Amino acid sequence: MSVLGQGKHGGSAANDDGRSIVARLSGMSDATKRVAKEAGYVSKKLLKSTGKAAWLVGTTFLILVVPLIIEMDREQQFNELELQHQSLLGSRAAPLPPPPK
Template sequence: MASSSRSSSSSSEGILARVSNTVSQSPVLYRGRQVASDAAYVTKRLLKSTGNAAWFAGTTFLILVVPLIIQMDREQQMNELELQQASLLGAPPAAPSK
């Protein structure tokens, strides 16, 4: 009886090993791994390109747009100061130019 339980366990291990071996060498599994690897590569490249584009856009914004915003704010403050001074001196208020 002990030998029959051994042979059944060894035969079940043989079946599991064969099934596992067959599945691991399956062309479908190989193709799936290849597709997953390709997808990971494309995703990595896409993220790198997106990061480069974000860096380019951010630095361009800082160099070109932020100084423009600061200058426009200064100009608006100067216009408001001129209007305030004109009203203190008693000049009629001028319509704000746009």
């Protein structure tokens, strides 16, 4: 049941009892408060561990994968340059092996 976005006239019949949000929250039982507190704690721990995992994956990617991508790009450029030189100079036939004696 959401109370956000509801004006004086937009509330449901259950919310028209005139109590404020603070009054409703203060009326929660101890078990409900404990569950809410534990849910917040678990959420905080999950967010923290997710951040650590993202940092680990990101730095590993930068250290291992980015240099590999750069080297592959250089190799591709070198191969294209060789093909361009061969097309400009004309392809030379490979030398024939010497005849058997």
